Amino acid sequence: xxxxxxxxxxxxxxxxxxxxxxxxxESRLISGRALPGQFVNIKVSDDVEPLLRRxxxxxxxxxxxxxxFYEALGMGTRVLSNRVPGExxxxxxxxxxxxSLPGKGQGxxxxxxxxxxxxxxxxxxxxxxxxxxxxxxxxxxxxxTKNKILCAPEFKALGTAVKIATxxxxxxxxxxxxxxxxxxxxxxxxxxxxxxxxxxxxxxxKAVGKIACENNIxxxxxxEEHMACGIGACLGCVVATQSGYRRVCKDGPVFSGKExxx
Amino acid sequence: MVKQVxxxxxxxIGKLELxxxxxxxxxxxxxxxxxxxxxxxxxxxxxxxxxITVRPRLxxxxxxxxxxxxxxxxxxxLENPGIDKFIGEKLPFLKKLGIPVIVSIASIDxxxxxxxxxxxxxxxxxxxxxxxxxxxxxxxxxxxxxQDAKDTFELVSLVRKxxxxxxxxxxxxxxxxxxxxxLAAERAGSDAVALINTLGAMxxxxxxxxxxxxxxxxxxxxxxxxxVAVKMVWEAxxxxxxxxxxxxxxxxxxxxLEFFIAGASAISVGTANFINPRASVExxxxxxxxxxxxxxxxxxxxxxxxxxxxx
Numbered sequence: 088x089x090x091x092x093x094x095x096x097x098x099x100x101x102x103x104x105x106x107x108x109x110x111x112x113e114s115r116l117i118s119g120r121a122l123p124g125q126f127v128n129i130k131v132s133d134d135v136e137p138l139l140r141r142x143x144x145x146x147x148x149x150x151x152x153x154x155x156f157y158e159a160l161g162m163g164t165r166v167l168s169n170r171v172p173g174e175x176x177x178x179x180x181x182x183x184x185x186x187s188l189p190g191k192g193q194g195x196x197x198x199x200x201x202x203x204x205x206x207x208x209x210x211x212x213x214x215x216x217x218x219x220x221x222x223x224x225x226x227x228x229x230x231x232t233k234n235k236i237l238c239a240p241e242f243k244a245l246g247t248a249v250k251i252a253t254x255x256x257x258x259x260x261x262x263x264x265x266x267x268x269x270x271x272x273x274x275x276x277x278x279x280x281x282x283x284x285x286x287x288x289x290x291x292x293k294a295v296g297k298i299a300c301e302n303n304i305x306x307x308x309x310x311e312e313h314m315a316c317g318i319g320a321c322l323g324c325v326v327a328t329q330s331g332y333r334r335v336c337k338d339g340p341v342f343s344g345k346e347x348x349x
Numbered sequence: 350m351v352k353q354v355x356x357x358x359x360x361x362i363g364k365l366e367l368x369x370x371x372x373x374x375x376x377x378x379x380x381x382x383x384x385x386x387x388x389x390x391x392x393x394x395x396x397x398x399x400x401i402t403v404r405p406r407l408x409x410x411x412x413x414x415x416x417x418x419x420x421x422x423x424x425x426x427l428e429n430p431g432i433d434k435f436i437g438e439k440l441p442f443l444k445k446l447g448i449p450v451i452v453s454i455a456s457i458d459x460x461x462x463x464x465x466x467x468x469x470x471x472x473x474x475x476x477x478x479x480x481x482x483x484x485x486x487x488x489x490x491x492x493x494x495x496q497d498a499k500d501t502f503e504l505v506s507l508v509r510k511x512x513x514x515x516x517x518x519x520x521x522x523x524x525x526x527x528x529x530x531x532l533a534a535e536r537a538g539s540d541a542v543a544l545i546n547t548l549g550a551m552x553x554x555x556x557x558x559x560x561x562x563x564x565x566x567x568x569x570x571x572x573x574x575x576x577v578a579v580k581m582v583w584e585a586x587x588x589x590x591x592x593x594x595x596x597x598x599x600x601x602x603x604x605x606l607e608f609f610i611a612g613a614s615a616i617s618v619g620t621a622n623f624i625n626p627r628a629s630v631e632x633x634x635x636x637x638x639x640x641x642x643x644x645x646x647x648x649x650x651x652x653x654x655x656x657x658x659x660x
Binding site: 089090091092130135136137138139140177179312313314315316317318319320321322323324325326327331332337 | 376377378379383384386387399407408411412413414415416418419420421423425428571572600620622623624625626627
């Protein structure tokens, strides 16, 4: 099912710590069609400033509710954080190609998936973890410091194992989440049937793609890029791949690590 | 006063008859497929395709867009699959819509590429008109064809000889006198001019001291350029007789009306498609309402209806 353009009612829009906000919208259409890794594109106000929509990853979809999670950093997200429950937002979604779910037929005890999240990259991976929780994925979350580690309790509540990496060592493994990934793979008995799913800053994704290739593991990387249209028309948000430039908004945001040439 | 029920929105551009004067601008609508989930494409007056070149083009290096005050920059660099793939893979969908398809074409290295494109497209039924994109700011040329009246005249004359199809010439706002260039296009046999392409522009990330887009500079579009576009439409309207297709920051019915009043016979919705995919069809219905409310029977009562200030 394709995307729709709708006026979605704000159910709640709450800061939960620092600049991080949870936004809950009412939309049966988007909720019913949303897949992990897809996003919605929101007009945060009726003004011409900011002009463009803001793409936000879908955190979860349940019944008629769509949950989003954003960091109010720039002009668009700051305006969004001022919108209140009961108001309506012009939303287009669900957009893009999400994650392909891991193959079935894994042996008992076999780890099917490792999810690697950097910073805000946790958002689409929460949605993914919900869908594949029965295969007991391992979740690795990385950030600069303890306070920037997001959603760890949410992942744990889903019954997934969570390992944390911080650059300053304030929580969990001291170092990059990609170094933690390397360590996990070295300790694993076999990488057979394993998939890596990752979302985070571009240098992190590049490193994850490289590690996956070296270990002959499939990786699916969810990219972030400035977008103008979000629906594949403007060709603004392209990324270099084996088959030329491809659109992050329409052909992605999830790409196979093997496909990307960055 | 009895209000009319159904105003006449039809308009003529050369030999092209449009059921309404609302088009979508080249480069902002892909090849229309992307918009099918959001609007009934058949409602549009016409569709102008993303610009086609002889050979496929990868386009410019990313990042290719950035937001600016009430506008945006783009430097896509005419990414397109090339004429053959366009005809084979994109045109069939467009033809099925049953509305006029205007194919935007450009040359990269040699104006002769326009000749090849015009010859090939002239033979194709279902291509209603050609738009000559001689004004793309993202090819890193020292001078655009449409920045010189003589070059514009020569290029339009060249293509005019090769096709009987409706010919629209799209002009750059980065000129000393838009009416001089518009007049050159008219004298060379263009059926209409499209005003305006994006304005050459640049935006800088001051923390990194880097340009915000990969190819350093790009084209500015959106509401920020609307007053520039309206003035250029008005200037050209005072000078030429062929129809003007007005564009530049049209977001809604209100902003589209400025262009008609300034002298545009039709308008194109561009950047607004990115923000509100329904903008074009909302303008069509808004136009009907406006004409009825103001007791105007058809578009001729609106086009170029600008008056002098009363006091």
